[in-house]
Amino acid sequence: MQKGIIVGVNINNEEDFEESMIELKNLCFACDIEVVGEMEQNSKQVNPTYYIGSGKVSELANVIESLEADIVIFNNELSASQLRNIEKILKCIIIDRTTLILEIFAQRAKTREAKLQVEVARLKYLLPRLIGSNLNLGRQSGGVGTKNKGVGETKLELDRRRIEDKIAVLNKELETLKYQRSTQRNKRKKSSIPNVALVGYTNAGKSSVMNTMVDRFKENEDKKVFEKNMLFATLETSVRSIKLEDNKRFLLSDTVGFVSDLPHDLVKAFRSTLEEVCEADLLIHVVDVSNPNYENHIDVTNETLKQIGAEGIPMIYAYNKVDLIDLYGQCDKGVYISAKCNIGIDELIESICKKVFKDYIKCKMLIPYNKGDIVSYLNMNASVTNIDYEAEGSLLTIECSKEDYYRYSQYIVNI
Template sequence: MEAITLQTLPPKAVLVGVHLPHHADFAYSMQELRNLAEANDLEVVDTLSQKAARVSPSHYLGTGKIEELRTLVLGHEATLVIFNDELSPSQLRNLEASLEVTVIDRTLLILDIFAQRAQSREAQLQVEVARLQYMLPRLVGLRASLGRQGGGAGLKNRGSGETQLELDRRRIEERISTLQTELEKLVARRQVQRKQRHKNEMPVVCLVGYTNTGKSSLMNALMEACQADSAKHVFVKNMLFATLETSVRQLELPDRKTFLLTDTVGFVSQLPHHLVKAFRSTLEEVAEADLLVHVVDASNPQGALQIEVTKATLKELGAAEIPTIYAYNKCDQTDEAYPRVEEDRIYMSVKERSGLTELLEQVRRHIFQDYVQCEILIPFDQGRLVAYFNEHANVQATSYEPEGTRLTLECRAADFERYKDAFVVL
């Protein structure tokens, strides 16, 4: 076995948070910060918190706590300090000067995780835009060289030269503009695909929820239940933000009803505004869904908080009014009885493949309300309609009569209206 060297050890980090009077979930927020740090392959060596009425506008922490933090950093030989809230440019600059180590905040930590996880070109572009927008106001004072004149000495060069800061800012603005142009092309392509799906009148069901609640695992399990192509399974791993790409799969129920199932990026408390903005085009899939399946980790003690965070994010995306059913996953790790259905809630275990039938039944009930049960007679010269209904409807009985083919079926109301002049209703 290879010996561990100093170079292979993860960076040591100290976590810092200010407990404000209105922040009832502070302990959970700090635990989540630890989870985020560990998801970024960092070793958390200590945590420091301070109760205060407000954060210090200059240093985030009070003077005494800054000294305490310096001692902790030196004692642990930490190379990184992570703050639980987004730091202003001046707080970032002052803290780095006081602590003499790298300082980042929760926002940059999440952005780093997203940067590592992004696989598709679109996700990579979205993350880079978010990172650059975050960096832009924080350039001042990040390094001494930012204040240098572009060239020459004295006054003769003042008109032509630019400070390094101005050059960096201009480069970043140009880079953001270039990335956004490329992103717009990808977004336009996806909008064409979405319009095509709407044209096909296929309902869209979207999986939403907190990160790591099991949305991608549920998607794969539903694909198995509907006997969809296993080669189209989505990536699953027990880690925060395993899914950054929006995946869309077509599922067919046993009665030939088809719908599109969409998997989306998971949410998290204090999800950076830059990220929501950058991923807005991806998350438009959510706002245009016919039904949301809100996946909840039933085994998480903070499940109720995670539901509220998800609801708040959905509201920001303009998706708060879309009909929603709640899939309480991981019930195998709780005392909950499952599978069972209570109004708009399904208690289930994706791991044990328990509750999938109940969930699919709830999905069917919500999105296939515009179906009609009928008995029709199709003349022989309209044989193409027999083939159409066999492919697109749930044909329960077929018989042949002198005047044509008799079908007992359940079909979309839109199909019934479209073709009703070509058959006889019995």
Template sequence: MKRKAIAVGVNRNNNSENFEHSMEELCNLAEACDVLVLGEVTQNLNHFDKTYYIGSGKVEELIAMIEETEANIVIFDDELSPSQIRNLEAKLDCDVIDRTMLILEIFASRAKTKESQLQVEIARLNYMLPRLVGSRESLGRQGGGSGLKNRGAGETKLELDRRKIEIKIAALSKELEQLVTRRKVQRKQRNKNEIPVVSLVGYTNAGKSTIMNSMLDRAGLEKHVFEKNMLFATLETSVRKITLTNHKEFLLTDTVGFIKKLPHHLVKAFRSTLEEVTEADLLIHVIDSNAHHEEQKQLTNKVLKEIGVEDIPVIYAYNKSDLTDGPIPASDDCVYMSAKTGEGVEECIELIGQHIFNDYLACELLIPYTDGTVISYFNEHSQILSTDYEEDGTKLIVECKKADAEKYQQYVQNVL
């Protein structure tokens, strides 16, 4: 049966522009869940109603709209308390879900890797735990002790269910920890190889995956990541090695996007995935060049601070600049681009190079003809500026990593 919904929101700060954007985002989340939104009920309040989230008059208006549209779900723009869900379902006689449940459903349907599936399941169980509601028969206690006289009160079914969920969360967390350890080993190996890591971060649907694919096209690589114009198209961290024409290389990682009112269970659950970001050498903060870009930028910065991202250089990439006419801020660490048309991608790669390839130096090497493998190494891992064949060997002027110059110190004639 097609899921038809009414979207409900409360504007608490009398900020109509931000509130309208929040409601529009809620409808986009519903669409990403294949739910058809047939109408909206909104209310200006200083505080959420403790019983129904909205006032009792608005509840009556909502009941009338449900009957008129034959909706079978009501979606609320904020996280509801267990008692509010219970009260609303009894009053409305249909399914009640909040923004958090909607986001969890999207994550559950899109998670592909074992790690992201475990993270989503842990977040879902943590969300469910305080919201377990017992019907009358499930509140009856199981008998404790033996014999008729010693039948003390045992656990209620509710307590049993709660304990089962807690045990499951502990088991899944242990399994996730093993996967996280494996990821740390992989990161350690990458650090050993001394390849700089660049992470794409930003609001959901800002165009991070499209930018990554544009850069892969520039590098002549075909191993594209999934991209689509919808919220949370990316849930897993994808890592690709990009080798530039001058043989300089870096790892580019695409991460899960952020959103307003992102459930804290999810931030907590995805912390291990987001550790990729905390250990990056450079962040590309992708910003959708829309009317709400400043708000989205601040929200992403807030989440990055929460997960421990500090003192990492940032390039602000204002994407979809072909779709905007308004003024865009100017700065040395800003690039204006359209990943779809390819405009600004070269400038972005150039800016990345200025930040992460500052440990390169130019030097003159004299390599004996007997050490051909050393020449092959520099051909693959550095930019050769000139080659001369002399009596004692091959004379190269190269731009290479400082570490490579130190490794082959015996061949270095001059540092230029």
């Protein structure tokens, strides 16, 4: 494990500065970096040359030597010139918050789509930082097949062109995967099954909520999603079909968590994955209510939802981890739960049902005996509360979706 020192500038006594530094430390842990030191500076603005003052840079160099640190992580995004100037003095690995998040995403990405999305974001981040990344910028390239502007093209320009070409190729492959994902979503839409998406700040417990639901209604370990007490444990969107005891069914999606100062290009890169959120009928906003800064986390999540075009979708707040602070019950906006301790899950399911099944219709259908396939379908997809066997067929007392009500309206009877 690498030893790291985190560095931050508190501009005009920001209220959430301390939380931001704690979060940076947690991001380091998620990236297998042991934080052995921390340096903070109060200032009216970030130093344009070194990010921190020149005196602090010298002090930092001594701290790196005494603690035998391998890497320094800055809490804000560094410009190309700041990066170059700091590296010259400190002579060790220098990264910023954005690079750290990109590295975590790169380590956790499992699917082809997630890997492509992370690579696009990384290349876009690298593009404006090519200046000074190679001391020999005067080398020239020429000849057939180099796709350059002629003999006078510098190596810097050629590197930039290669990155732009690679981004274009990756984006093309992502468009193909996006189309496939869109096709899958359209198929699910045609099934008329409501789509419920879990959203929230990273490590709020979204995956734990999903696994608790899967445990309760599927009893299948294979359907569980990966969960761990660390930032960005989940990167891929997982969708599970949850079938309730009364045969009502909804799709539950677990999505990537949000974080303050999430790189803009990373949000854009994961837009196709996050479209699962935009297409949802209901959002479950999972909040780690045991975190003292949970209100800020709510604001960050809501702002990110706004960025991806998901504002306006009905939302239930699930205030998670109440076992750590002794809260229980329902509130105006949502439900207090503990996914780990199975507290409040019944109330959460009840709240979901009220939102997504409000258009369900109670009725009676008389199905002829030669239409056994319809009876089987309704037994699987509707809430059948009673069956009577009449001379003309099976009389079902049911609660079904509006789509099924109109699909089988010819069998409806008024009794």
